[in-house]
Amino acid sequence: MLKPTIGPLVGHITTDHARLFIRGEIQKDLQVFAGVRYRISGSPHWIKSVFAKLSESRDMSAVITLNHLREDTEYEYQTGWFCPMSPVHTVDSVAELPLQWPREIYRLRTRCNQPLQARAYIIGSCRYLRLTAGIAVLPQLGDRIFASISQLIEGRQPPVSALLMTGDQVYLDDLNLIAPDREYTDMLAKYRAAFSQPNIKRLMSSTSTYMILDDHEIEDNWPAHAEAGDNTLYNNAIKAYELYQASHSPAFSLTTNGQVDHATLKHYWYQFSDGDLEWFVTDSRTRRTLSADDRRILDEEQEQVLLKWLVNSPARVKFVVTSVMFYPDRKSHGDDAWKAFPEQRLRLLETIRTHRIKNVIFVSGDVHGSLTSRLTHSEDLDFDIHTIVSSPLCNSKLLPYASESTFILDQPLAQTAAGDYRHELTSKVVSQDNFAHVVVEAQQIRVNYHDRDGDLLQTIDIPLR
Missing domain, CATH: 3.60.21.70 (Alkaline phosphatase D (PhoD))
Known part of the structure; x- marks a missing residue:
């Protein structure tokens, strides 16, 4: 996998949801996918990987959502884009591929509902x-x-x-x-x-x-x-x-x-x-x-x-x-x-x-x-x-x-x-x-x-x- 050409950009976050903007690059005649995997900070195991297919109509960008997160919790994530060898892959099938994720780890924090908190x-x-x-x-x-x-x-x-x-x-x-x-x-x-x-x-x-x-x-x-x-x-x-x-x-x-x-x-x-x-x-x-x-x-x-x-x-x-x-x-x-x-x-x-x-x-x-x-x-x-x-x-x-x-x-x-x-x-x-x-x-x-x-x-x- 390659690093995003733009992003990752963390957008809207709630107590249990986050949106990540990622852009890859056009690859002539090849499918391009972007992916994110995430875990609670400090955990040894990734919770899940989420993928999106990139298209030229959206300038090779996607917004990937992370759902069912814990409130007021710091998460780590990695992200990148890639071209699978097979032309018939889908966002579901690429999840089974043995991907080499970019090494950089990013962090985000979900919202806290506690009132009067600074x-x-x-x-x-x-x-x-x-x-x-x-x-x-x-x-x-x-x-x-x-x-x-x-x-x-x-x-x-x-x-x-x-x-x-x-x-x-x-x-x-x-x-x-x-x-x-x-x-x-x-x-x-x-x-x-x-x-x-x-x-x-x-x-x-x-x-x-x-x-x-x-x-x-x-x-x-x-x-x-x-x-x-x-x-x-x-x-x-x-x-x-x-x-x-x-x-x-x-x-x-x-x-x-x-x-x-x-x-x-x-x-x-x-x-x-x-x-x-x-x-x-x-x-x-x-x-x-x-x-x-x-x-x-x-x-x-x-x-x-x-x-x-x-x-x-x-x-x-x-x-x-x-x-x-x-x-x-x-x-x-x-x-x-x-x-x-x-x-x-x-x-x-x-x-x-x-x-x-x-x-x-x-x-x-x-x-x-x-x-x-x-x-x-x-x-x-x-x-x-x-x-x-x-x-x-x-x-x-x-x-x-x-x-x-x-x-x-x-x-x-x-x-x-x-x-x-x-x-x-x-x-x-x-x-x-x-x-x-x-x-x-x-x-x-x-x-x-x-x-x-x-x-x-x-x-x-x-x-x-």
Whole structure:
């Protein structure tokens, strides 16, 4: 067996289930299979081997699921791909072959349902990796920060439950004015380059990773800048996104035999839980309505599901991920974010306020600057929400960093007959490459921002109620 060309990438994990993304390589006129075998860490015996047939239609990739796992347990696994000599093999028959597995052993941990247990996450967005003629230019710049993340979380308590990548994991339009990617093969090449760098591979091979797209997975400021004839560009970009980012997420349901059901994807937004914490990862990019009479950044179905979840979920802390900023608003170039959809934003805020929902945290990226901010209400002292913004993981030299002067901070976010929504920064604005290490404790959320070398920039404590 050969090592995966991309991956293994650990995706969605529950108390008894894990998803692993693996890519092999095309072998002309030969069948190609990928396999995973796993065991409880320290055990001398492998529990089971699971195989998948790879096809060119999925860029020789597969998501293999591990089922019936033990809660809060560390597992070891090995993985690779191979071509059997016989052309009639199936995923069942290859399990009987005497395979030589790649020597490297990876580890993952299943979720724990215990309430009030401290949990940690890494949050980041906007990872620029420039390609020229399909080759990464100075790839160590776009990969450097992931080595720092791995070093930070190794042996750290509480262990990191997941890596949240909240948009612009790739820049398909990095040379948008000269030669934007429009062809599917070019987009696949960019994903392969982005996810095959050594440091990000190491991190994602052992850390549950959740992703959601933003505009650069399609085109800058999509769909506001869409032109006639862009349907092909969009369809190709979305097909690549589904393959490399959505495939290992909860957006895909499982078949009756516990494998990912590729035929049932209905939308890109999804939910997942981690003990008494819950996450709602919105799609604030592909379901927009830009008509003047009914502007929406989330489609009606997604909004209704989100509101119902906010009201009815018993989660102790509710994280809402939106790739573009919920607040504060930017002074310029803010029409790509929630600033341009004030009615829908106000509906969410009024739902949280009138139902007295506590401990709602909005998580986003996009602006190439990191910050935390608090939102209150002039007449309702019980209303209190926070935002955590983390961006960028790696900036382009062509793009500026955000600073405090970027944002509108001297006027209410929204004004209603019932009172004003007022916001204030609770941190400095980080204007360099960085990531957030977020620790949720019983009484507070601690947000630690680190630079690309892993050095601590600032710490902010958000009290829980």
